[in-house]
Each structure stands twice: as C-alpha cells, then as structure tokens.
Amino acid sequence: MKRIVSLAIVLAVMLSSVLSASAASAEELRFSEEYKSSPYYTKLMQALEDHKDGTTMEKVFAVAISQEGYKNFATEGYDIDQARRDGKLWTGAELRMNDNLTGNTEYTRWAQRYVMDRDESEQYADYDWCTIFTSWCLYQAGYYDEETLKRYFYCYVVDPRIFWSADQWIESFNLDQKKVYYAPNTHHKLDAMPWNTYYNVDVSPFDMPYKPGGLVFFGWHGTGAYFSHVAIVIDYDPETCVLTYINGNSGGKVITQQIDLDVEESYREKPYTLNANRIMAYADYDQYVAPEQKEIVIDTPVIKWDKGAESGLKLQTNSESIVAYVYEGDTYLGSILESNMVLHEGLLQIGKSELVKLPVGLHKIKLQFDDGEVVKPFKITDADNVPMKAIGDVDMDGDVTIIDVTVTQRYLAGMKELTPEQLLYADVNDDGEVEILDATILQRYDVGMIDVLG
Known part of the structure; x- marks a missing residue:
C-alpha cells in the first residue's frame, strides 16, 4: 500500500512539473528571453499599460511605436557563427541573413514558435516580415484571440501561394471590407477575387480616411500589379499630402518613414511615378469579437457531387464567417487557401481538388465556421461508373x-x-x-x- 501511495505522490509531482514546464514554455513562445532583456520589451509593457483603456487602434499604434529602432540581426554586422555563440540567433538552422527578408527578429521567432508551432531547428518560411510585424502588433494590442490569430495568420500570411493577392493581404488581418478603402489602381486585383463585396473602391489615396494605428498597404512599383508592403499609420497631413507611417522590415528594422503622395519620384529604387500610385489600400479595424454561435443552415438537405463535374460545388449558408474548415469524418479536406472559404454573402465554395480524393459513395461532411458548424450527408457519384x-x-x-x-x-x-x-x-x-x-x-x-x- 505504501508503495502505491509513494508512486501516486511521485506521479503527482511529475505531473505538476510537466504542467509548470508547459506554462513556462508557453510564455517563452510569446517572448524570447533575449527580447525580454531588451529595452523593446520594457517599452512594449509600458505602452500597453499606458493605453490599457484605449481603442484597439490606439493600442496598436502605441505597440508599434514602442518597437521603433528594433533591428534585424542581419543589419547588425554579426558573423553568423559568432552570433550563434553569443546567443544572438534563436535557431540552430542557417537563416537567410539579409536586410530585406526574414532574418532573425523577435517577430519572426514569435511567428514560427508561437503561431505556427514549428520547432526551433526549422527554417522559418521564406517571407518578408512587414506583415509578420503588423500581425505581432495587432496581437499584442489584443486584436486577436488565440484561435483567430493562428487561423488567419497561418492560413493567409505565411503561405507563399497567396503572395501578392489583395484579398489575402486584407483577410490576413480579419478586416471588415466595409472599412477597407481601395485605390483606383487596385481595381483589377479585386475583380480577380469575385467572392468578396468591396464597399469602398476607386478611392483617391489623397482622400483616404487615414488615422493613427490604421493599416496602409503599398505596391512599391506604383503599377497596382500587386500588394508588397503593409505599415501602420502615424499621421497624414492633407495640406502637404505627407503620410507618416511605421513599419517592420524596412532596411531590416522597425522604422518611422514618410512619403509625399503628391511628388513624383523613384522611391525605394522603384521606377519614377507619383507616390500616390504606390498606395493600394487603407483599413480601419475594431477589436476582434468572437461571433455568436448559431445553427448553420445549408440550402440543400443532401449534398451531392459527381466526379465528372467540371468543378467543385457551391453551397449557400447563413454563416457570417470568412473562413470554413471542411472535414470528411475527422479528416480535414485540403487547403483552406485553395478553396474552403466562405464567399460573398455566405456562399461556400469547395474545390474539386479536395473532393476527387474521396471515393464514390455516401459520406458525412462537416463544415466548421467561426459562428457554428453543420454536418450533412454527402453523396459522391460517378456518372460513368455508377449506373x-x-x-x-x-x-x-x-x-x-x-x-x-x-x-x-x-x-x-x-x-x-x-x-x-x-x-x-x-x-x-x-x-x-x-x-x-x-x-x-x-x-x-x-x-x-x-x-x-x-
């Protein structure tokens, strides 16, 4: 009996240790020890305390300003091996140490370890970190809850297949389209994504309602061909047409910059054009509020699809979400980036590439939205093989x-x-x-x- 009691005590102590370690590791994933010993962590904590009663945009503004001057290690002139010996690199993998790309920042470390659950030894995604920095600021300001952060960030920001796409840049921050303003030179990009409703299009970059903390999206070439940068607005002077903003990944650091929209110049070594042409979109935003759970309604009692169809299928729902996860049983079907997305006014489109993996027969399909889920019978046929x-x-x-x-x-x-x-x-x-x-x-x-x- 004593042995059993002793074993129970040992197990309890071990479990307590594991739980404590898990809690500690969760905090370590949010902030590295190196960052916590830096002045930027102290400034971040002070900014959050000073603006705890402010709006979300005010908090994001304060968080971003607190990081001004933070540098990518690539710009510090460190030798990679020496930097690793000095504890300046948070991973053992060889990273791309150049000024303009990922490098070694607290923000990319956070994205990899905390958001994406990737091991320390893995190479971070091949991606610029301006968007990562902006997401980090939104997260620190309380814009995202944990689940929403990981869903939207992982699905839209990191995956390179969505690079340059207007909708994914906007949706990566879970923005309300009613509060997004698109410049005239982005019109062709919006037409390429027909499932969204755009409420503010062809808005002159000179007349956008810039506010401190708002998000401004750039296309540096000035052609409107693609989105290539995001920054946080500090100020806009309509008299001088000077836009002031703070951004990550500019020369490998967090820096405040200005651009005169009314001047034609070669900006950041891009072709000469009016600087206003470099503005793609601007967005206000609110605190993320988890949607009220509802009973999702689908417009058909049985979902049917034939393998001989030219494309996937579309279903009308009463969901107000942006994203849906599609499962067959407990198996997630394919990539959310490719097709599993709630479209305009609750219309869900599921791509053929996901469906053809399923055998002919009767299935159960689960559609999981932010505001609820529904399970439906799903019948797959093959016109040639199922007489x-x-x-x-x-x-x-x-x-x-x-x-x-x-x-x-x-x-x-x-x-x-x-x-x-x-x-x-x-x-x-x-x-x-x-x-x-x-x-x-x-x-x-x-x-x-x-x-x-x-």
Whole structure:
C-alpha cells in the first residue's frame, strides 16, 4: 500500500512539473528571453499599460511605436557563427541573413514558435516580415484571440501561394471590407477575387480616411500589379499630402518613414511615378469579437457531387464567417487557401481538388465556421461508373435480391460495415442516409410491390 501511495505522490509531482514546464514554455513562445532583456520589451509593457483603456487602434499604434529602432540581426554586422555563440540567433538552422527578408527578429521567432508551432531547428518560411510585424502588433494590442490569430495568420500570411493577392493581404488581418478603402489602381486585383463585396473602391489615396494605428498597404512599383508592403499609420497631413507611417522590415528594422503622395519620384529604387500610385489600400479595424454561435443552415438537405463535374460545388449558408474548415469524418479536406472559404454573402465554395480524393459513395461532411458548424450527408457519384441499376445492389453482386435486404439490415443493426460505395447503393430513397426505411423499400422492391429504386 505504501508503495502505491509513494508512486501516486511521485506521479503527482511529475505531473505538476510537466504542467509548470508547459506554462513556462508557453510564455517563452510569446517572448524570447533575449527580447525580454531588451529595452523593446520594457517599452512594449509600458505602452500597453499606458493605453490599457484605449481603442484597439490606439493600442496598436502605441505597440508599434514602442518597437521603433528594433533591428534585424542581419543589419547588425554579426558573423553568423559568432552570433550563434553569443546567443544572438534563436535557431540552430542557417537563416537567410539579409536586410530585406526574414532574418532573425523577435517577430519572426514569435511567428514560427508561437503561431505556427514549428520547432526551433526549422527554417522559418521564406517571407518578408512587414506583415509578420503588423500581425505581432495587432496581437499584442489584443486584436486577436488565440484561435483567430493562428487561423488567419497561418492560413493567409505565411503561405507563399497567396503572395501578392489583395484579398489575402486584407483577410490576413480579419478586416471588415466595409472599412477597407481601395485605390483606383487596385481595381483589377479585386475583380480577380469575385467572392468578396468591396464597399469602398476607386478611392483617391489623397482622400483616404487615414488615422493613427490604421493599416496602409503599398505596391512599391506604383503599377497596382500587386500588394508588397503593409505599415501602420502615424499621421497624414492633407495640406502637404505627407503620410507618416511605421513599419517592420524596412532596411531590416522597425522604422518611422514618410512619403509625399503628391511628388513624383523613384522611391525605394522603384521606377519614377507619383507616390500616390504606390498606395493600394487603407483599413480601419475594431477589436476582434468572437461571433455568436448559431445553427448553420445549408440550402440543400443532401449534398451531392459527381466526379465528372467540371468543378467543385457551391453551397449557400447563413454563416457570417470568412473562413470554413471542411472535414470528411475527422479528416480535414485540403487547403483552406485553395478553396474552403466562405464567399460573398455566405456562399461556400469547395474545390474539386479536395473532393476527387474521396471515393464514390455516401459520406458525412462537416463544415466548421467561426459562428457554428453543420454536418450533412454527402453523396459522391460517378456518372460513368455508377449506373442507376446499381442502386439497391448492396452486396455488389450485380442483382438486387433479398440478400441485399439482409446486408442492409445487418448494417443497421451494427453487425456489418459497408464501404462508402455500398452505402451509396443502400440509400435507395436518395435522402443521404441509410435507415430502416431503405431496407423496407428494398423488401417491397424484392417482392414486386414497387418497380423502381433510386
């Protein structure tokens, strides 16, 4: 008995130690020890305290200003090996140590370790860190809750497949389109993403409602061809047309800069153009508020899709979310970036690339939104390989007989498993479910009381 008690005490102590270590590691993921010993951490904490009763935009503004002067290690002139020996590098991997790209910043470390759950030894994503810095400021100011931060940041900001796309740059910050203002030279980019409603288009960069803490999006070439930078507004003088902003990844550091929108020049070694042409969009924003959970409604009782279709499928929902996760059972279907996205006014589009991976048959599909989820029967057919005569042929022997009734009844009693294809054949009333009614219909068909199945 004493041994059992002693073992229980040891296990309890071990569990307590594990929990303490987990809590400590969670804090370490938010801030590195090196950063916590720097003046920027002290300034950050003071900024949050001084503006604890301010608006979200005021807090973001204060957070960004607190980081002014922070440098990427690439610009410090460190030898990589010496920097590692001095504890200046937070990972053992060889990183790209150049001024304009990821380098070694507290912000990229936070993105990799805290947001993306990547190991210290992994190379960080091949991505500029202006967006990462902005997301970090929004997070420190309380704009995101934990789940929303990881969902939007990981899905939109980091993945290189969405580089240069207007919608993903805007949605990476979970912005309300009603508060986003697009310059005329971005119009062609918006047309390429038809699922969103754009409320403020063709707005002159001189007339955008810039406010401290707001987000301004640039395209440095001035052609409107793509979004290439994001910064946080400090001030705008409509008389002189000078926009002041603070940004990360400018010469490898966090810095305050100005641009005169009314001047034509070669800016940042880009071609000569009016600087106003370099403004792509501006956005105000509010504190993220978790949506009220609702019962999601889909416009069809059974979701049906044929493998011979030219594309995926679209479903109308009453969700007000931006993003939906699509599952078959517990298996997540494909990339949210490619297709699983709530479109304009609750219209969900699921791409063919996700659906073709599923076998022909009857499935359950779960659509998970921020404001609720729904599970629906999902029937996949193949016009070339699933002839109507197969309906009811549950044992797949080529004929519909009393044996098919027996197989169906054994399935309903939990005595037999059916493949997705067999479930498709067993759903003889085409309601997306295999139930006792299907077995009854099969019996009636077998004795000649009805002539048609399906």
